[in-house]
Amino acid sequence: MPMEFFLNIYHWKDDPIPVVSSLKKHVLILFGILIGILFISTIVLAILFTIEKNKTIAIKTVENDLCVTSPCIKAANYLLESIDESVEPCENFFQFACGTWLKNNRIPDDTGAQDTFNVLRTQLDNHVVDILTSPLTNDTIQIKSIANARQLYDSCIDELAIESAGVDTVLSVIDGELGGWPILNGLSWNETQFNLSRLIFKLREYNNNIIYNCGTATDDKNSSAYYIRIAQSDLGLEQRQYYLNETKLTLAYKQFMYDLAMSLTNDTTMVDKDARDIYEFEKKIAFFHWTTAEQRARQNDIIRTTIGNLSRIFNTSFDFTNYLRQIYSLANVTLFDNDNVSVSELEFLRNASLIIDQHSPRVLQNYFIWRFMMNRAANMPKRYRVIREQFDRVYRGTNAERPRSISCGAYVNNNMGFAVSKLYIKKYFDENAKNQSLEMIHNIRSAFIEMLEESTWMDDVSKSKAKEKALAIDEKIGYPEYLSSDNITELEQDYAEYNFNESYIHNIFKMLKIKSKENFKILRETVDRKAWGASPPTVVNAFYTPSKNQIAFPAGIFQMPFFNKDTPKYLNYGGIGAVIGHEITHGFDDNGRQYDKDGNRILWWTSETIDRFNKRKTCIVDQYSQYILEQINISINGNQTQGENIADNGGIKEAFYAYRKWVQKNGNFDKKLPGLIKYSSEQMFFINYAQVWCSKMTDSYAMNRVLTGVHSPGQFRVLGPTSNFDEFDRVFGCKPGQGNSRVNKCIVW
Template structure:
């Protein structure tokens, strides 16, 4: 299921594209944390600080065919994957008691690895679903068939979700959200520049080839492709763009079920909700216009075209769970064309991804037991506390914010719910059955049903603040506005983000900024609209809100001016939440570092001052190589700035960086002080 637009603000996209090959460990960093071989000493830090701080590592970690981007996050995720491999393969290699978590992990992994069986089955495992689409005789049947697809994780036309009611954050709310686009983002259907047109034409060819693989004639496949493109393009025209989706008020429309019936009359919502087994009286229609268009599409399009679209959604969803031939064809478009990859992931990584996706906390429990030391959690707790203190001090000294708003900001800061490492209570997987006698696709459908059912069953229940939105092994972190929580899974609490052997200069520059980044999401252009209890409620004076927006505009305008590729600008409004979070993270972590080490002798190490090592540690977090195709894709779809600009775009906004590296007005990276971002 797609996660709702404001559910979590992560430091990198929740769904990372491309996994990396294992890399040899660098030489020990020692207590300085910095590894000299990662730098490019031939580069001038005043001209291109990203190249200076990361160029050595980028040179020794060139892109290979398996991935479209490879950076520090991916390197650590790959190390974690290697650790999990031994744990999962040990379980999969033995006989496990039926119904146990071990049986589910082992059998799902073995099903994913059994290429001989899947190749023999070919496309047959999907045939029962395709036959059901073929048997639809009346559009009225869509009111029960669409939710059946949603129960196995497919979202034709739109998606549904259950999350906290943003106006009443202690209570869950069922909602609808725009969806149904195979390419994910409306721009792919509507823009006509050369690169977008190329992707769109390749997608059309891909759809035809996939239909042919499933036994349709070339003429039938082409006709079905035209149906799919016509329907998805109609949906795309009605969709909110990526900037408007960031406005929480514009994406919330609470109404009784009868109101949705009037808005979207061509679906019987009583039958729809009954099929989902959801008993509700009210819901939120996140975007009304796209839902109105869904109703119009169902009314206007012939049933045959709608069936083509549903067949495609089933084929597209099943492609990674069928034969090698189907998977390879699917990779040719989504991997090669869309992201620029040239090689598929090894089968064991794909299998492990399925297990971690379906039984994530069960795998996470194994992971933390073996690889997450209690001392790491203790040190993180101290770092978080120090950053909260530094944030409070900065808020209190703001010259542009009134005392009234400051007080409420401090209340929100002090109310942060902090999660570190892993959940206190592990998820119960007993309702999930993995049946090795059935096909891999059938079992993946069962995995999806378990996840969707778990979500839907919360529709009328209070919000569970202890729920985790990432697994412990995830290399990431997040802020959730409706629970006002910051979360740092065990997976990210390792080098190059966190090093138990390194000094404060390194750790505050790396994981300290990550902590500050997530804290700042509580006060970015979206997060600031939620109060300390997680409700969408204005706690700012009108004058303070205006001043905030003026300062935030400096950041969005700056990123609008950046060329990420020839003729392609960054989208400063789309990335604003993340660029503000990076800025705030740097400001807060630097102050926390200075306060934590005040009165203590700070030594130069490896020829760098403590302040220099702070900024080098931060910069290396974003080290990475990326393909041109992936740059264009992320610019359309990713609310985060590209790694290069999370360094070269952010550091010139930080006064302390200029002093640390002696950056002067003659530097191409220099920004006059009066033009720098000044918020937190």
């Protein structure tokens, strides 16, 4: 016992009153300390309980705000595997949204490019193969069009039969119907039998438009009728720029000619010279060939005339009037003198005819058959396809041929897509997409009309007519209704002539003739402006058709990241919503704005509004012309891509404003995605929009894209629209002048 305690006892015995008082004092002090400790402990426990309770509430709140369904987890994964958070969104939003994707994705050997569209198309291609090879259900087994689509696929996939058949059928068509291919016959080819008109006629029978492109199109002045169209056709290398200098591409093209001819003949005496002559002839033609940008800029140069007056337009040795009468007779269509004809690229057509007049029958026969054969090489046995593939590797930057099953499925889908779609929509299309998409179209169209009404550069007359056109836009979603019906009459009628057997090359030639006749036959039909367009539902794409004032969203595009019914709305509006806005805006881009609400190409804006529009679109043209695709060090063609760029810029705004209105109306109950909770719903809208355009290309593919494409490369489809949108700046806290934010924004819509 401590000494102090003994001393206190001693004092209590000698002087009792002071000792009792001291003890009482100590007890009170101890009691006070205990009470204090209990009080403090109670407070601490209460605080700890409150913290824990709040923590539990917070966790539950986060859990309730988190979407953990399978589609949401899938969406979170592809976004987390795309974004690169080391990049500041305001500096380069494409690199932020796609940086990790760019590092981790490789370009497939057989395509030349990799992007979201390519991934979805690969998935769709596999689905097509699946439905062409899986056992049919009882309700589809008796449908003849489906049976013939599967027969066509089976003949394509049967490589043993293709090898066994060899090239006899192809050569018999060349020799028996087309007048032979001199390059294969050495000096023995008889040029006295040459007849240019007959040759071009026979090639057109096999759906080949070479140098001259002649066929049926919707009358741009009367959208309820068809007319005849004459225009330039394509080149072997597509763009005239490719012919300006000797490159590895031109060398590969000439090698393609030489190797294909050498593989088909034992008489090689003239192969080398003939191949050179073929190329030099096409090079001369290419000099006058109009680029895509020139065609767009010179639409007003299109001449409208009639069959009876056509000879006055063409001062050429080639008789276009007689040629047109001949080819339309293939479909039992008789042309009359008052039938309307549209002539575009007249300068090219005249110069090409002059060049033809200056060359020998041998060169001409060699060239026309070459253009026929360069496409047939893909339908021939493997050793000939390899020759074509070697050229494609240089042209597109590929390293391998597509799997035979995929290429055969794609061929059937391209030519009998509606029969394929009858099976596809039943197995793969979610019907919920229709109702949700119709709601989105309504909301996005309303957003566009609000933007239209708020515009300061349109006068009231033009603005009123533009609003009428926007309200009149016809929408098609998923597929034409008859495909889901038990009534198969329309489908069977459409494919009544599509009867195929086991011979793949026989089926190829039959298909070419069918497609050619179909184009001629529609001349006397009335345009059904409410009908589904030419592209089947089994494509990953979307369309605006000016002559119909119609937007279409095929079943194939309703896949993530564009759409999923069970993901937050910000993803759908940033995905398919921006696509919907894009297509609506096409009705008011540099081309679409020339067509009225009924699809007729007439002046329906005042000249003052057109002038103001042109000033605004010039800003877009100049902006995109300054973008340089660094991997090939070439500038984007702002004129060539202006329509798509205007649509991209308008589309993202309309979709964003529509989403914001949806949130205001329905409440912000969109849940967050795992791993992405720090991003707001509006930020996620832009992130998903950008992820759609993550892409990479081989140099060859990129060059071809820049020279021939009307769409800007993916990175500029992100950087352009976001840099012009002040709402993007607000959402990410960007200051105008930062890398991803223009000070002087280009705004058409």
